[in-house]
Amino acid sequence: MKKNIVVLISGRGSNLESIISAANKKNFPAKISLVISSNRSALGLKIAEKNHIKNFVVEQKEFSNKKLYEEDLIGKIVQQDPSLICLAGYMKILSKKFINKFKDKIINIHPSLLPDYKGLNTHERAIQAGEKYSGCTVHYVTEELDGGKIIAQERILISPSDTPETLSRKVLEREHIIYPKTIELLLS
Numbered sequence: 001m002k003k004n005i006v007v008l009i010s011g012r013g014s015n016l017e018s019i020i021s022a023a024n025k026k027n028f029p030a031k032i033s034l035v036i037s038s039n040r041s042a043l044g045l046k047i048a049e050k051n052h053i054k055n056f057v058v059e060q061k062e063f064s065n066k067k068l069y070e071e072d073l074i075g076k077i078v079q080q081d082p083s084l085i086c087l088a089g090y091m092k093i094l095s096k097k098f099i100n101k102f103k104d105k106i107i108n109i110h111p112s113l114l115p116d117y118k119g120l121n122t123h124e125r126a127i128q129a130g131e132k133y134s135g136c137t138v139h140y141v142t143e144e145l146d147g148g149k150i151i152a153q154e155r156i157l158i159s160p161s162d163t164p165e166t167l168s169r170k171v172l173e174r175e176h177i178i179y180p181k182t183i184e185l186l187l188s
């Protein structure tokens with residue numbers, strides 16, 4: 001039987017879409033049992049809907065504090081008994097309590113060769129610094145932002161004509177391969 005995974009998003013949802021396609025294959029070890037978005041207008045919600053995947057919007061502004069927001073999130077996730085929680089463009093920082101609740105089960109994809117370029121605007125910063133390579137990294141989520149143990153990484157060459165937009169497109173293509181592949185490896 002396929003294991004459950006929960007995907008947390010905040011925006012476009014292209015990584016979510018790549019996991020959905022992979023999970024639709026018979027031999028993939030997991031299915032997405034729930035998508036949660038921290039943002040009501042996330043395009044990724046439409047992708048979940050189109051694919052008939054249960055989805056919720058849980059926005060922090062609906063709660064009086066972050067603790068209550070996360071308690072709601074935890075409650076919804078626990079019900080799925082997930083083997084993995086995959087952050088895919090999820091833009092909120094998770095608390096220690098949340099991370100400990102799902103110890104070693106939360107992973108994220110980040111558009112840089114970690115430990116370089118943690119945080120936002122990775123492509124812009126890599127180009128500005130004159131880096132020869134960029135890439136993407138799948139890592140465990142810990143309390144340190146983009147700082148958990150690296151699980152998989154893929155490197156691509158930055159061409160002199162690359163802009164943050166072209167580089168982002170190139171890296172994203174790799175993200176869509178490496179993320180489902182890593183999930184498959186972890187759960188097989």
Ligand code: GRF
Nearest residue numbers: 012013014015089109110111
């Ligand atoms: C991706 O570049 C991912 O690496 C980063 O956020 C972006 C999400 O894109 N964490 P999408 O919502 O999956 O299209």
